[in-house]
Amino acid sequence: MRPDALLHPAPQGLYCPPGDFYIDPVRPVERALITHGHADHARAGHGAVMATQRTLDIMAIRYGDEFAGSVHPARFGETTNVNGASVTFHPAGHVLGSAQIAVEKNGTRIVVSGDYKRRPDPTAEHFELAKCDVFITEATFGLPVFNHPDAATEIGKLLSSLDQFPDRTHLVGAYALGKAQRVIRLLRDSGYDRPIHIHGSLQRLCDYYRLEGIELGDLRPATLAEGAKNAGRDFAGEIVLGPPSAFNSPWVRRFSDPLIAFASGWMQVRQRAKQRGVELPLVISDHCDWNELTASIRDTGAAEVWVTHGREEGLVRWCELNQIRAKPLNIVGYEDENE
Amino acid sequence: MKAFATLLERLVLTPSRNRKMEIIRDYCASRPDPYRGYAIGAITGDLKLKSVQPSLLRELMTQRIDAELFRLSYDYVGDLAETVSLLWGPAETAEAPPPLSQVVEMLSSASKSDTPAILSGLLDAMDVSSRYALIKLATGGLRIGVSARLAKQALAEFGNVKIEEIEELWHGLEPPYSSLFAWLDGSGAKPVAAGRAPFRPVMLSNAIEERELEDITPADFLAEWKWDGIRIQLVSDRGKRRIYSRTGEDISPAFPDLVEAMAFEGTFDGELLVRSPLGEPLAIRTFSDLQQRLNRKIVPKGMLSSHPAFARLYDCLLDGENDLREQNLEQRRNALAMIVDRLPPERFDLSPEVSFTSVDDLRDKRANPPHPVIEGLMLKRRQSTYRSGRPRGLWYKWKRDPMVIDAVLMYAQRGHGKRSGYYSDFTFGAWRDGETGMELVPVGKAYFGFTDAELKQLDKYVRKNTTERFGPVRSVAAGMDGGLVLEIAFEGINRSNRHKSGVAMRFPRISQIRWDKPAAEADRLEALEALIGD
Structure with a gap:
């Protein structure tokens, strides 16, 4: 199926029409999948929330036990069917419990990276590469001036x-x-x-x-x-x-x-x-630097890249120079200052 | 190079003046010659290398990276040296980069056609912070928030000598200042002021206190008008002519017209002013006219004729090679008067003596000066010799009372250093007629004048009355029905196109917090405009 029929930006956030859910919505919605516990991605007041157990725990710590109508823990690597769309959580290495979310239907697979980091970090599950057709990457440090030191x-x-x-x-x-x-x-x-x-x-x-x-x-x-x-x-x-x-x-x-x-x-x-x-x-970052972002784009094997929150233009330009289809996804509401 | 890079990095990021001096002192103590001398020369701006143009850096970058990615990066970072140092890529050679002294030598001896290759080679061998230091060095103008004066102060503390001694020597010395450091280390004699036209440390005045006025008699004191210009020292020494600021910075390049007229031998003290165009009768112009001519490397021709420089002389330190500093003021002025007689009157005159009969007479004169560019009186003891620094009891300044307005607090910004955590920079406004009634327009900003206790009260007030926040700035509730009135004292006021209100104050400070006064009764913008002198 066409990628933008599987996932597309809406005012509330990234929306999946076949599964009828949002990923990291910035406003209250019926069904939300949450990548990680940072406040701009994980907000209170949704109906059903699916996230890793650790992300759910963190949301409960921040917002109280009543932060959502119902909660649905996701295990890394396990595929769940949500209204006919397949959903799989993979570790993102960003903070404890953080995940990338793969959404698949009719042979089209999109990975939403959330925020991610590839360097070893004993305080987060190690990033796991997920192959896909479309990779939706963050771009917090999406300019070649960013080379994080050790x-x-x-x-x-x-x-x-x-x-x-x-x-x-x-x-x-x-x-x-x-x-x-x-x-x-x-x-x-x-x-x-x-x-x-x-x-x-x-x-x-x-x-x-x-x-x-x-x-x-x-x-x-x-x-x-x-x-x-x-x-x-x-x-x-x-x-x-x-x-x-x-x-x-x-x-x-x-x-x-x-x-x-x-x-x-x-x-x-x-x-x-x-x-x-x-x-x-x-210079200690929970995100990828420029080289890690561009390497990840290659590693996923994605034929198409959608770039969100951060310096989108830089990564889109890099994709152009490397003959990879790319476009910025203008989703409002994420604060790249929170790093 | 690494140590120099670390020095710059720390100076850039350290807000406190004392700590900056400490960093420079430590550097001088831990680095040998000639490195420390080159570093000091780079900071003071005396180390002159053949300058690398920013266009060369851009050109080198476009050979390495896509132009669009470079543009986006530069846009984001905002500083060319930093952008290039971050984008250059990993260091390509395993060898350590050459030391600072060698870098200086390579850059200053490079021909124009070799410069790109030499610069590239150096950048290849360096890490990010060394590259930043290299580019700052090669493009000239460090802009790291350290003045030449501060560096000299740090040297004085490092060698435990007076800053005046360093200032006097400075213009005869060149980087890497080996003889100076030998003296400061205690391993060598004090260098002889070798260069021609050296700066001589100046004598400064103290603000007079009310009780000290009792001592002022016409027999003991000479009175002069205090003009609102800048204090300068003019030196002409066997063909070398220089104009120094009172801290010993050579400002001659900004005043070629005055330099050309300095047809004398000696060292004089005076006030630098801007006058009416030559050919018209002499009229002294305002400080804001003088400001147009300050800090320029090249003076446009038109400015030389529209804003000619003028020096009003009031003391003579050296007449030819004859040092008069041990003579008393009357003797020095007599010598000065004879010299001024021979100088072109369209560029120089003698600061006249203001005769007076009593302190009350002086008080009247001070309150009613004959010219708007006068900012008060100078009172100098007739028997005083010329002593550097700020000796007590010899020279007094008696400024006019500051102007005062009542303004309303509008915004507050957080301070730095020991004021971090406090809202300590205050923007205040005056009333004017707006489209929907009276409105406040910001007229200035003040960050001193209050005590520590008052700062706490102001901080508390700001936090309680915040209406909006933008980063470190808070908007404070201010309107006809509520707001805090601040009494602002200031030294003068000029028209300004850069400010929304059309006026700019000089040295505004908070003289009183008017907790009692309703905001609606604060001053109107028209009241400020009426104070403009022109």
């Missing part, structure tokens, strides 16, 4: 900064789901075994990751002892992790002479780091 090298920068400035609180900005746990785990794998202090909003997701068997070591709340005077000194020379939004709030005032770090693929561009007032950029 994450362990970046963590090394944080550790050497701690050596160099032992009196400064190292405030590391990291998004609450995925990035924060990955940074913690990278620190542990680099041999850092001191307590790591975390902002309150990271607590529940860190607890969940541990419950799922991911070791994060000694985590402590970044709060002050009752009535402590000059308590900012408590955090001198310590690592404190928080969501970037907290850095704009009065919360940061408690730390002595803070050194602001930020773990994100955006940090590759110095001007962006400077704009955000980041002194120590850490």
Whole structure:
């Protein structure tokens, strides 16, 4: 069947007419398939939600148990028939529980990548390649300027900064789901075994990751002892992790002479780091860089590529240059800042 | 090269001035000659390499990558040096890139036809941050938020000497400054100011306090008008002529008309002003006219005749080779008066003495200056020798009271460094008639003038009264029926095409928070316009 009869963009999100479901809809719908737990992909208020068990757990943590009418856990690699369309979830390697979703009918197979990453990461299931006719890829880092360095090298920068400035609180900005746990785990794998202090909003997701068997070591709340005077000194020379939004709030005032770090693929561009007032950029990304995006397009064997959220023009141009049919899918509502 | 690249990267990303100096000091302490000297020269802009044009970089890139992908990338990154350094590709040679000194040598000796190949070869051998440093170096103009002055201050702290000593030596030295570093390290003697037309550290005044006015008598003090121009030092030394800013930056290239008229031998202190076109009677023009001529590398011809430079001289440091700095002010002015007599009057005059009988007389004069470009009085002790720095009790400035308006807080932006987490940059507006009644139009921005305690109150106010957010900026509730009135003090006001309100203030600051005053009673834009001097 024609690919755009199997899946096409609609105001609510990517829609599958034969299966009558949406993938990562941005508005409440009857039937939703969700790739992963980031807030712009996984929203509350749908009727039936199908996602991996971990994504469902994460949604329940974020939105409460009543986040959907009914939930339907999907296992990786198992094919389910939804109103006549075959649906299979494959690991995407982005964050814990993240999936690519393959949709197939009458011999046409489309893979919706969601957000994905191909590098090894002990805090997420490893990306699994899914062959397809049409590959719908994200394009968060879809420009050739993005070449993510080795994450362990970046963590090394944080550790050497701690050596160099032992009196400064190292405030590391990291998004609450995925990035924060990955940074913690990278620190542990680099041999850092001191307590790591975390902002309150990271607590529940860190607890969940541990419950799922991911070791994060000694985590402590970044709060002050009752009535402590000059308590900012408590955090001198310590690592404190928080969501970037907290850095704009009065919360940061408690730390002595803070050194602001930020773990994100955006940090590759110095001007962006400077704009955000980041002194120590850490290029640690949960997405593919340019070479990984283009390699993935080839690896899927897709004859046609649809490009969504991010720098679509860059990837579409690359496909043109490599004689692969491509078009941007203009789906509104995804925030590429959340990386 | 790697160490230099790291230095630049850290300077770019470090917001605090003190910490930037610390980074430069550490670099000078840990890197040997000649690397540290070349790095300092690159920062101060004194290391002049044959400049690589941006067009060459674009050309090199289009040989490596699709033009459309390059365009999209450049669009996104916004900085050519950074775009090229990210797009160049993985380092192609296993060898370490050449050290900074060798890079400097290669670039400065390359012929025009060899430059592309040399640049490509260097880029091939480097990682991203070294490439960025290389391109910044090769294109000239680092733009990393470090002034030459800050670098010299860091050197002064590194060597534990006074910055004036460094400023005085500076123009006789060249990168890599080996003799200077030998002195700063303590392993060599202080270099002799060898170059011609050196800068001499200037004498600065203190703002006078009310109780100090008691000491001001016509017998002890000489009064002069304080003109609203920029302080300069003019040096002419055996054919070499230079105009320095008060921090020792050579600004001669922007003022060729004045340089040409400097037919004297010696070192003089004065105020740089812009005057009426030559041929017309002498009329001193406003600071905004002077601003048109500042920071230019090449001055358009038309500007030379429409905005001619003029120097009003008030002190003589050296008359020929004769150093007058140990003589008193009266003696120096007598020498100056004789010299000025021989200079072309359309370019130079002597800052006249303002006679007065008492402090009250001065107070009157200060309140009613004879010219709009006067910003107050200078009071100088007649017996004072010329002492660099800001010695107490010798020279005073007594500025006019600032202008003041009441404006309404409209937007607030988060600060940096120790102010991060606080809304500390405030945009304020004045009333004007809009299509649907009175509306506020932004007239300026202030980020100082308040105490730490007041900052906390302002921050709290902003958070409580936010109506909209755009990135780091918040819109604050402000209208006829509510809003916070800020009393803004400022030094002057000019017309401006770049601002929506049509006016631009100089040095605006918050002089008082008017918690008591209703927003509707704040000033109107017309009240500001009436203060414009022209």
